[in-house]
Each structure stands twice: as C-alpha cells, then as structure tokens.
Amino acid sequence: MRIALDAMGSDDFPRPDVEGAVLAAREYGDAITLVGDEAQIAVELKKHDTGGLNLNIIHASQAVSMIDKPASVGKEKPDSSMTVGMNLVKNGEADAFVTAGNTGAALAIATLYTLKRIEGVKRPALSAIVPSIGKGVTLLDVGANADSKAEWLFQFAIMGRIFSQNALGIKNPRVGLLSNGEEEGKGNDLIREAGVLLKNANLNFIGNIEPKDLLKDQVDVVVADGFVGNIFIKSLESGTSMLTSLIRQELMFDIRSKLGALLSRPAFTRVRKQIDPFEIGGAPLLGVDGVVIIGHGRSNANAIKNAIRQARQAVSGNLIEAIRQNITQ
C-alpha cells in the first residue's frame, strides 16, 4: 500500500509527521511518501533509523497554515503539500492521503481543486471518531456544512455506515440521528425530515440518539448537521476538559489529596488513554473521490501513525468504491 503523508501538516511540522511516518512504515511495512519541503523532511528523517523502510519524499514548495483561508488557499498555494499529496492520490500514485493540517483547507482543496466529489455525492462531510465504549462512534458531519439539507444528511448516513463497516470493521453498523430527544418527532425540522428518509431506507436506522446515549455503545454512526455536530464534539471536549482541570486543582489542595493523586496516577493514565483522540488518529473526509484522513493539528507521532493506520484500513476496505456504488442507489 502507498500512503502519501502531508509532512507539513501538524502544528509542530515536520517533526511529529516524519516520526509518525517512520513508525508506520516500520509497523505496517507500507510505502510512505512524505510530501513537503524536501530539505526540512530530509533533516528530520536523518534523526531516525530508516534502514529497510519504504520511505520517499516528494517536494512541495508551499505549505498550508492554520490561518490560510480555506476558500482561497487552493488557488493561492497551488504547490502546497496538500494539493501535491492529494494529486498523488488522484493520479493513482498513492492510495490515500493523510494530513494533520488545516481541516477546512483540506476539505476545500479536496473538493474543489484535486480529488473532487464522488459522482452523486451532494456534499462531502467531515467526520470524527468519538471515543466511546465499544469501537468508537463515527460522527458526521462535524463542520463541512453548517446549513444542511435532509438529503445531505441521508447521504452522510450512507457514507458513515460504509466507513464504519469497511474501515472500522463494524458489522451492520447502527445509524442514529443526533437529536435533543430520542422519541420520533423530536428534533428540529431538519432532523424530522431526515428521520423520514432514513426510516424508509435499508440502513439499520435506530432513530434519534441523545448526546448522553451516544457514548454508551448504542450506535455506531451518528449523523448531524455540520454546525450541530461541531458544537457537539466541542461541548464534549469542553465538559471533559473542565472536569479534568477541576480535579487537577482539587488534588493539589492539601497533602492528603496530593498523596491520593500520587497513588491514583496509574489509574488516571489509564483513563486518559481511553479518551485520547490521538489513539484514534484521525477521521475521514467522506464523499471526495479518494481516501483522505485528517488528524488533529496537535497530533504527535503516535497520532500520525494511527491516522496512517486508519487510511490503510479505509483503502483495504475499498471505501471509495463502496461509497460510489451505494450513493446513487
């Protein structure tokens, strides 16, 4: 398998990106093409033992930054590592593209400048794999389309289900609609309209799902409008991070608490590992004509490696062909 990796993607590029590629090449044996500034990548590569690994560099003279505007960056930076990397996939020189860079830019460059949409797909969707009991929940859209139509949500369900099945290995994934109440008829107009479409399709649709049930292994794929999906993941993170800082603060309050904290440290490490988004790695951009996995900007080398693992699973599962065949039916 040949994976193209954006070496200029993460906040600390190219260090974690290159190290992640080395780890992945070693663990999975894949051919990994590092896309970006050749000189910088070469310097990083020298820090690692790359003997016997299938790594190569393709130069790109530009890099997308977090402050580049998604709408215009594709035009303004035609030789960015994102554009070059995605074109490798488009031209059949790589099987998948992985980046920890600017999500909005990746969406725009994929949709408008390089891979384009799979025929029949109305709107591509950004997804997130939400850590939960079980194998993790595929949530989409988490930000590509802030004002969605019911038909788009219906397509998100189809694409999310295929990803869950073909890339995460979940048999007959359960599909739900993110809503403010589980009863049929709850939600806003969009959710009710999408609910009717989903109910009448052959999709293992379990109906509306509330935020509290999303993490309890009741559902595998959750569909939302991009605005609501984005608020959801950000609120979830917000809740856990508020609680984490309160706990940290109170455990430093007196000697007794400090001793308790010391003894509990391995337990907290186990907790952190279970909700660590970096263990998941990345999330697919679904609906574009090629496998694109987007990792978090703060990705470390392990996160990059795991994002590459996700890309290879998506390729092995024939994600794109499966979407192509199912989206028009």
Added chain:
Amino acid sequence: MRIALDAMGSDDFPRPDVEGAVLAAREYGDAITLVGDEAQIAVELKKHDTGGLNLNIIHASQAVSMIDKPASVGKEKPDSSMTVGMNLVKNGEADAFVTAGNTGAALAIATLYTLKRIEGVKRPALSAIVPSIGKGVTLLDVGANADSKAEWLFQFAIMGRIFSQNALGIKNPRVGLLSNGEEEGKGNDLIREAGVLLKNANLNFIGNIEPKDLLKDQVDVVVADGFVGNIFIKSLESGTSMLTSLIRQELMFDIRSKLGALLSRPAFTRVRKQIDPFEIGGAPLLGVDGVVIIGHGRSNANAIKNAIRQARQAVSGNLIEAIRQNITQ
C-alpha cells in the same frame, strides 16, 4: 415574598419538594404555598419541624407527569398543580412559581393557559445556568424553540441579559452567541443573521463564543437556538459523566488505586460540589408574564431550596417589569 411551589414536581414528589420548601421557609423566611395533593403534602409536612414557618397548602387534584404531552396536558389536566400554581402568580396571590416537573409542560401551560407571554415577546425561552468559573453562565434557549429565527435570538439576548443582571447580580453582563468558531462570520445562517442584530444593539455583545470558552468566565449570557442549546448542555453533561464513570472504574482497578481514591475522596467531593447543578437550583422560563423557575426532575431538597432562592432573586430584581420595559424598545 410569597412563593408558590409545585409539590408534585420532582421525580420523587412530594418528598424532596416539601422538604425543600421547609428548608427555604426556614432560611429565607418567605411564605411558601405548596400546591398539589393536600393529603400527600400534609403527610410529608408532618415529618418536619414546621413551627414558626410560613407554609400553607393549596389543593390541586391533578399532577403533570413526565410522560404527559406538553401540547395537550394544559387542556387535559386543567386542575394540575402547575396550572393552579401559575394561576396564583397570574392572580397576584404569589410572586413566583417553582417546579421541578415536566419542562415542556411547564412551558406550554405558562405560555398557552396561564401566564401568557409578556407583550412584545415573540417566543419564551428555556434557560439553563451552566456551572462555570465565575457566577455561572445563563444559556438560552435550551429547548423551547427547536427552529428559531434571528429576531427571537435577539430577544433571548435581551431577556437573558436582564435575568443575569437583575436576578444573578452581574453588572453589565457580557452576551455571546454559541457558535462553532469565534470569528465573525462563523456559524450557520441563523447565527450570522442574529450576530448582525446583536452587534447593532446596545447589549455588551462580545460576538461568537465556542463551547470551550463558555466555561472560562469570558461571557455571562449565551444565546442559542433551542435545538443547539439543548444539544450543548446535554453534550457537556455527557462528557463529564463519561469521564466520571471512567475514573470511578479505573480507581477500583487495584489496591493502589483504591487507596488513592480513598485519600482523594474529599478532593472529589469538592469537585462534585462545583459542578453540581443542584447547587444552582433551577433556571428561569423567560418571556412569560410571571416568574417561573424550573428545577431538574431529579432535584433533591437542596435543589428545590436553591430553585426557590433563584425565584426570590428574580422577584427582588423586578425581572418581569424589566423585561416588559426593554423588550419593546
């Protein structure tokens, strides 16, 4: 001050409701009217030392349950404790009504059958006081209106700001719009449109606020569409409760962790107290012509007492008159 309390409101009614009334009457010296089944309330009251307290009962032959349909319960149960209690406020026999019952039913009974809207208010809004650093954030709407218009959001901002100022005592409250990004122009069509209205008003509008910043004492009043606001609070709860159960599980894993947990117990108790919604008590139904505070169904006596405290603060702050004067300007 005269507070009418729904004695049939909480999940375990009338026990916590009556006990909460006793605690509040003792602490605040208010006259509290317990509305509901006279016999049941009398039995509960006998369990407490009520000497010198200003408590009385007004009988209501029906009670709203959690499964009653909000749209029809006002008509089907004309003598419910909610209807009777709100009518006490309407007729000037009480200054405020407090219930831990069915929120949707309270909204419908207040809006359609008893108090009705304050003149000029397009839609009443449910609010929540989100525990946060600082005095707590007033978030509205959290569920009354699943498909909102920009003009309604604008009014929610006005009403939320008055509540924050007059009932919570926050000087010149900062108002924000819940969005998926803080930059102007982020959000969906509704948020962008409401942003323009808010920017041009004299409201101490700070712009868009992301979930992560909502809890960091950057804002006092956050406005959202009822669907999004509801997803937000439920996601926040969902995140903290997932983390809590993971921590609990891992702290029981081995002897070392168990000992750590034992020593950390007071620290965890302090954390819990800071995020305990029952310390806040309840949240106002804003836009109806009378003070209505709605507590959580799982309210204990302390939560009921705190909801009564909120009601008296709203009455002292002339909440309703302030909304009446500001909403039409």
